[in-house]
Structures are given as C-alpha cells and as structure tokens.
Amino acid sequence: MITVAKELLGKYLVRVTAEGNIVARIVEVEAYGGSDDSASHAYKGIRERNRVMFGEPGHAYVYFTYGMHFCLNVKAEHTGIPGAVLIRAVEIIDGLELAGRNRSAKSSIELSNGPGKLTKAMNITKAHNGIDLVKTTQLYICKPEDSERSEISASTRIGIKTAKEKLWRFCISNEPYQKNGH
C-alpha cells in the first residue's frame, strides 16, 4: 500500500463532466491501513461507509466528514484487505477555469491543496463512492506521458490524533501545495 501511495504521486486524476474535463496531477497523498492503523476508518472493521476499503483495488472511496467536506481515497490493497490512499492535494493541469467555477479560490494552488478543496473543485461527491477508477470514464487515474520519477518526501499524517508515528504522508518535493509541509 505504501508502494501504491508513492506510485500515485505524479499520476493524473481526470474528471470528465458535461461542461469539460479537469486534469490534475496528484502531488500529496496519505496511506491508511486496516486493523494495524488506529487512524484508519477500517481500524474497527468493515462498516457500511468503509466497505469500499475492503473491496477491489483501484476503486474510489469517497466519504463525507465534518458535515461539509468530501475526501477522495483510492483503494490500494487486494480484495478483502483494508487499505486506501487519501488524495490530499492535486495540481490542476487542465480545466482550471472549470474547477475555479466550482470553488472560489485566490489561486490555482488554493483551489486544490486540501482533501475537501480538491473534491469540491473537481465536483467529486458521495455519488463517486465505490466507482472503478480504472474503468470509469467519468473519473479515472492515468499515467502521465513523461513519467519521470519525482523526489518524494515522507512525513507524519495531518488531522489525526492517533497513529501519528507512522510516516505515511507522501508528497512531491518542491511542490508549493504542502500546507504544513517541511
């Protein structure tokens, strides 16, 4: 799963809507495990909400939190094994104007440098929970053509109170997107 999280960095997340396409490069992710990770939704076992985390790899796990925010995860373990990668920040490559219409932000960076921000900018909702990010044409992940390996830095995860010792947050170095970055 850690490997998958690192591989997701630099990949393109493509959102296809009736109004146009939004292409974004993934620049920051966090890995969440299962029963061995007390910060994970899957820690206490399978629930109606988190059942995607136990499902097939490559599927989207979208959950609603704080009464107003959606967070986008990618299932990253084999079927039956809990484990997902939270997409924390993306860099909008294409469709900036469209994303800006969904969210008011001062800059392209502020448009998508947080889990709740990027889902709003890309119009990702609970309706996308459980979709296949490989086969679905509405929302999918693809490799960039120039897939040169970027410098990846690891750090502790943000916004959680337990399992802080795990360095499971990964971001591309030299990216200005890191909110609390070092």
Next chain:
DNA sequence: GAGAAGATCTCCT
C-alpha cells in the same frame, strides 16, 4: 434514541 466525534475549511479578530 440521543449524544459525541470527526482523515476540514473559511471567516473573523
């Protein structure tokens, strides 16, 4: 059935 907490964001001071 009721209460509390939460992988966050934005506004106000």
Next chain:
DNA sequence: GGAGATCTTCTCA
C-alpha cells in the same frame, strides 16, 4: 491564530 459551521456515522444506554 482561533473558533464556528454542519451532518454523517458510531457508540452507549
């Protein structure tokens, strides 16, 4: 820098 917003889900009685 700090606190409020807002609603889904889980836990406990």
